[in-house]
Amino acid sequence: MAPSSNTLRATSSNPLLSTKPSDTPLSVQLHPLVLLTISDYITRHTLRSQSGPITGAVIGEQNGREVTLEFAFETKISDKNDSDEVKLDEDFLTIRVEQYKEVHKAPPLDVVALFMLAPASGPQEWQVGVLKQVQTLLGNEGTMLLLFHPEGVASMEGGKLPISLYEPVRDVLDGTEELRFREVAFEVETGEAEMIGVDFVAKGGGSAVAVAQAATTGGAESSGAKDGKKAKGKGKGKEGETVAEGSETNGSAQHVLSPEDEELIASLTAKANAVKMLAQRVKLLRAYLAQLPESYLTDSTSEILPSDTTNHALLRNINALMVRQRLLAPSTSTPQSDTSSPINPSIATAASRAAADVHLTSLLASLTRATSEAQSMANKYKLVSRERTNKDRNMSSFTSSGGYGNGSMGTAEAGEF
Template sequence: MAGKATSSNPLVVTGKAPDTSLNVQLHPLVLLTISDYITRHTLRSQPGPIIGAVIGEQSGRNFTLEHAYQCKLAEKPTGDAILDGQWFEERLEMYKEVHKVPALDLVAVFALGPIEGPQEAHLPVLRQVRELTGSDNIMLLLFHPELVDSLQGGKLPISLYESVEELENDQVQVRFRELAFEVETGDAERIGVNFVATGGGNATAVAKPDNASSIAVASASSSKDKKGKGKAKAKEGEEGETNGAAPINFLSPEDDELISTLNSKVNAIKMLGERLDLIRSYLETLPQSYLTDATSTAAPAETTNFQLLRSVQSMLSRLPLLAPPDSAPENTDPGAEPPANLELAAEKERQDVHLTSLLASLTRSVAEAQTLGSKFTILQRERQTKERSQFGRGPPMRGGFNDDLLADNGAL
């Protein structure tokens, strides 16, 4: 974490490391909101300092910083930055109404600040927020713009402070103690961060049109129907070309997505190259060993990191598995040029598709044959049952001994 407190700042309680008595979890949406607020404030050249509020959940010594929003400032004759009290209370109630389950409340205030820690200019805002909310557990989150370009290794240019009151010369002095925090994220926040990361590559700078062109576009779009709009736009395009203004070409969504994908791959390749250069430079600093020089009898140094060397060896052993095959097939014509790796991969994919289609056809044929066999078995069983029933009943008896006997009895 960046921005550790130093003894040169009288408002910061000196300490070797940030306090870990509080369990503070910082969510990425807070960082995205703060960075977006700073960007818009800078590009629009807005006056006044950057001050905002952070809402989260408090449970004993556990705090979460989940959402942030910018605050409206009010003018003060002394020049100190103060908040618009009525606007602040209304906006806070709106956020608390939206985030009811779980119930969120104001837990921190964010602002810009130096690495040394909070300054005197941060105290009026903090006191005002305490009076408006009636809570003394409001933390101060400082963003350090000067550390944005110099931080590496996943560190963040922010510091989190807890306000404490100390009695000095019979007066209560407000001081700050730096707190340790950890970044916590959820599935929804991962989706939002991924959307922001991919949308950054789609940003396009568009020059603002002059007054004449904007008035022409407005009049053309409001006075004509669809057909008239098309004619007005065509006429406007012709006038723009005749005046020497180059037409603005906007990229399609497919082109934006392609550019974003290529930028992500380029950044990944750059990072991979930097990591490989770092590993190479580390290996070059190591002394010669019997693995690289058979005549060397020197023992490895005591400071040798064998775990790191085993990780490098494991990575090198996996490289052949990741490299694409560059060998030509055996049935290649000796006089012809061997096909490229892309052609070999395409041919293999084509064969796999044909084999899958053939297997599906064979499975379907087997299923149809099985169904036909079942139907034939049922019909055969019905036919045998019918023949058996007819054979058991037999034809009716006519003439013979029984008829003569019946005739004699009747005569009698």
């Protein structure tokens, strides 16, 4: 979480800005998906040469004075407005807000801000009317304004975002209460899942540019081929020029990289930069240790004691780093008897250990399977033995009951006779 470098601007140039400081300032966290949505909307609106202002809503969570700006979507300007005022399509806005609430139930999200384009001086009059319309429609008087400043894109310095966030406040002027705005500082918050999404969007944008370049190059190549066919019928000089142009086009087409190659190059570049940084840090540590006097701990004859300004904490960290370095170094085992083998002994030892682990895993799997089969066989034998015992018990009880009945009947018959 990085704090925003945006500083609060002077409020004397815009009459809509309040000069009264806040007693309990807001804690606002801005997520990058909101910035991506705003940038995409502005790009599409510009390339399509669409008319009308750029307006949108920001979805987030508000807990007291803590607000999060997590998602954003564009809004629709109403076509039924006869006046010159800018009015939003209330039906469209209500449906979209209900859809977002249905998706984001835990935690519940709601409209917390509106994003628009405005100069760096602050909000404008027509934006106040749009904000009041949304506040009345949604019943949330705390809806803020997120203003994007197009003129600040070309002059971005130090990672300063060309956006400003304003909180609506009620100021009493000459006995009347009027709506004013107070600029609010914000922080940029990025979650793990959001970082994955932003990285995917960045890679997708790079791939789209590469594909567009390839398509353009392919079109040039095909047009060059057609020109070459036409030139063959006209003359040798034209044909030679066309062949040269075709070779240049093919050469430029061969330099177009696929998305997989670009991803590999980016990964290798990151690793190379990490290695360079590690080399610079190691060089810095060596230079620091070289200027220190000889340690009396390693040289018993040394009479030079360390100065009072010696950073013992840094030396302990360097010592701990050297101790851990032994764990990262490859194992150096004694060479085998077969000196003609080109395989490194440490690599051979690691390979034999890996093979032993694989065999041990296979033996454990076989032992587990045999144990499971033996247990299944024991359960089956137990079940068969129980059924046999029950069958023998039933037969014996049936035989005994049958003999008792015959004996009683015989006695009764004897009595009758």
